[in-house]
Amino acid sequence: MIKENKELTENIAIKAMPLPEKAYIPLIQHIGRPCDILKVKINDTVKTGQLLACAEASVSSPVHASISGKITAIGEYAHPILGKSTAITIERDINLTEEQFPLLDKSRINSFSPDELRLLIKNAGIVGMGGATFPTHIKLSPPKPVDSLIINGAECEPYLTSDNRLMIEESEGILKGIEIIAKILNVKNIYIAIEDNKAEAISVFKNAILNTQYTIRVLKTKYPQGAEKQLIYSVLRRKVPSGKLPLDVGAVVHNVATCFAVFEAVYKNKPLYERLVTVTGDILKNPGNLKVRIGTPVKDLISFCGPLKKEAKKIIMGGPMMGIAQFSDDFPVIKGTSGILVLSEDEVKEAQEGICLRCGECVKNCPMGLTPALISMAVASEKWDLAKEYGALDCVECGLCSYSCPVNRKIVQAVKYAKTKIKR
Numbered sequence: 001m002i003k004e005n006k007e008l009t010e011n012i013a014i015k016a017m018p019l020p021e022k023a024y025i026p027l028i029q030h031i032g033r034p035c036d037i038l039k040v041k042i043n044d045t046v047k048t049g050q051l052l053a054c055a056e057a058s059v060s061s062p063v064h065a066s067i068s069g070k071i072t073a074i075g076e077y078a079h080p081i082l083g084k085s086t087a088i089t090i091e092r093d094i095n096l097t098e099e100q101f102p103l104l105d106k107s108r109i110n111s112f113s114p115d116e117l118r119l120l121i122k123n124a125g126i127v128g129m130g131g132a133t134f135p136t137h138i139k140l141s142p143p144k145p146v147d148s149l150i151i152n153g154a155e156c157e158p159y160l161t162s163d164n165r166l167m168i169e170e171s172e173g174i175l176k177g178i179e180i181i182a183k184i185l186n187v188k189n190i191y192i193a194i195e196d197n198k199a200e201a202i203s204v205f206k207n208a209i210l211n212t213q214y215t216i217r218v219l220k221t222k223y224p225q226g227a228e229k230q231l232i233y234s235v236l237r238r239k240v241p242s243g244k245l246p247l248d249v250g251a252v253v254h255n256v257a258t259c260f261a262v263f264e265a266v267y268k269n270k271p272l273y274e275r276l277v278t279v280t281g282d283i284l285k286n287p288g289n290l291k292v293r294i295g296t297p298v299k300d301l302i303s304f305c306g307p308l309k310k311e312a313k314k315i316i317m318g319g320p321m322m323g324i325a326q327f328s329d330d331f332p333v334i335k336g337t338s339g340i341l342v343l344s345e346d347e348v349k350e351a352q353e354g355i356c357l358r359c360g361e362c363v364k365n366c367p368m369g370l371t372p373a374l375i376s377m378a379v380a381s382e383k384w385d386l387a388k389e390y391g392a393l394d395c396v397e398c399g400l401c402s403y404s405c406p407v408n409r410k411i412v413q414a415v416k417y418a419k420t421k422i423k424r
């Protein structure tokens, strides 16, 4: 059983992080094409929420200024997934007043057509906030009708609690976001799925959905319950076949934080320039759930939640199972940053990788029924067709194979690598 370690932050209310002196906005923070049309140049003054860059490509998402100030650089900067990418640097000007995004009138919202809503969501740069970062407007344009909308409040990844806090503190906004998504998709069956380790969020939502057609599905706490295909099976008992998408079984899944971002985009005309981030780990004196501007350097978050009780050995963007280990704390928060995990030497398993024992533990634990050991062997011999045959593309990157391997084989890294090779 995986240790959850959520007690470090699950009862800590959301706190707004002070605005950074500088924000670094990468031109790619989503699945798809990077933004390649710049709307600003060096020395321009920008206001919070202003469009910085976008793309002609349909599978892309625009990026916006997260603070008001001056553009001081456009060039290569650290990126938590890609290593490096082009980013726009904004230096904050404290003399500029922060933009306000007041609530629009409800009757105005009701008058928007599904196409108008999609466009608002697209222009606001909304992407899947659970970490997938797929542009939301595309997910809201399924090529065939769907009958069920599942709202993902599982947050099954250990340590992370920002979705839980959002459900407790912002249920009204989440429900308004769900209403908008349901209108666009024209679905009647709406399920809000929450794991049973989130009693307060469940109780808040049970009250909030009275007099609506929504159904709460309380799920057993079980990693990786929040992975789309697992969630669809748990809620609807529908299996998404290998190589198929949720919409092939009539379902669409959206994360609770995405619903909240949709609410802000439509009700406030507010682009996605900030998000909640759980900053956690035993060695932080003041871990928490922070509302952070996109582009804020992660070292600022760690120092805000410090001081450190011990030296940090590892920094992970995301959680311990699906997160990405970083080389340093010098990288910006991006739209997909749900958590920052800071671990000491004692918590980092640095054991040597051994030879496969053929024990079958990785096979037993794989939620997708794959044979991870065989895929990693195919990767070792660069046999991409074989890796594909073994089902590498069905991997949900949950990390359970590596976690369960007694000789610390880096299986999930191998499977992820195979996926990038096969897709080429």
Ligand code: SF4
Binding pocket: 362, 365, 366, 367, 368, 369, 370, 372, 394, 395, 396, 397, 398, 399, 400, 401, 402, 411, 412, 415
């Ligand atoms: S990460 Fe490993 S256990 Fe998880 S789905 Fe992929 S192969 Fe299976």
Ligand code: SF4
Binding pocket: 355, 356, 357, 358, 359, 360, 361, 362, 363, 372, 373, 401, 404, 405, 406, 407, 408, 409, 411
């Ligand atoms: S768990 Fe590790 S040792 Fe066991 S079969 Fe899988 S890769 Fe081999």
